[in-house]
Amino acid sequence: DGGITQSPKYLFRKEGQNVTLSCEQNLNHDAMYWYRQDPGQGLRLIYYSQIVNDFQKGDIAEGYSVSREKKESFPLTVTSAQKNPTAFYLCASKSTGGFYGYTFGSGTRLTVV
Amino acid sequence: DQQVKQNSPSLSVQEGRISILNCDYTNSMFDYFLWYKKYPAEGPTFLISISSIKDKNEDGRFTVFLNKSAKHLSLHIVPSQPGDSAVYFCAASYFPSGSARQLTFGSGTQLTVLP
Numbered sequence: 001d002g003g004i005t006q007s008p009k010y011l012f013r014k015e016g017q018n019v020t021l022s023c024e025q026n027l028n029h030d031a032m033y034w035y036r037q038d039p040g041q042g043l044r045l046i047y048y049s050q051i052v053n054d055f056q057k058g059d060i061a062e063g064y065s066v067s068r069e070k071k072e073s074f075p076l077t078v079t080s081a082q083k084n085p086t087a088f089y090l091c092a093s094k095s096t097g098g099f100y101g102y103t104f105g106s107g108t109r110l111t112v113v
Numbered sequence: 114d115q116q117v118k119q120n121s122p123s124l125s126v127q128e129g130r131i132s133i134l135n136c137d138y139t140n141s142m143f144d145y146f147l148w149y150k151k152y153p154a155e156g157p158t159f160l161i162s163i164s165s166i167k168d169k170n171e172d173g174r175f176t177v178f179l180n181k182s183a184k185h186l187s188l189h190i191v192p193s194q195p196g197d198s199a200v201y202f203c204a205a206s207y208f209p210s211g212s213a214r215q216l217t218f219g220s221g222t223q224l225t226v227l228p
Contacts, residue, residue, distance in 0.1 A: 035218075042221050043218045088154070090157070100145045101159050104149075
């Protein structure tokens, strides 16, 4: 059963700590994306990767970092430099050809305590 | 600069009536448009799409209309059901030279269908 798996579903972080959100896909998609959703706001692009070992900043990359060492995996690290990390984080992937839309994971809710 | 705009943050409709969600875009290069539906604490799921060579696409209760001259698209849901209550995102895509296709999302419209 192909899809995108995000873990954990809920994550709590103390101020000043880094935390890594996992995103794994078995769809054989080349491109992967991280979005952030805040209450009443749309989806804002954090980082994206078109191929392995390459990634680009999105609109709100400050305070975040990513890696793309494997096609299947695109973890997002929320660093202590991110001033307002509490949000709902969504990972997505897309194949190179065919359908132009993204497939999304079920999201991770990060709360800073 | 928001290239895709959903100017209505919320919409309430009576069950059985029509829901019309609107989306405007500014980039004339967009050639493919999608609607996604999102429930709380879940990822968005694809609903329906339309290519710029068409002006209408229908799938069951869902119809998307595209008016290229006005740079406007709309999603019609008929009849609306309580299970349709969700946030709906409009998205647009084009193929920039030297890069790959990406989606640009609107800010979403919360649809509430009242029983």
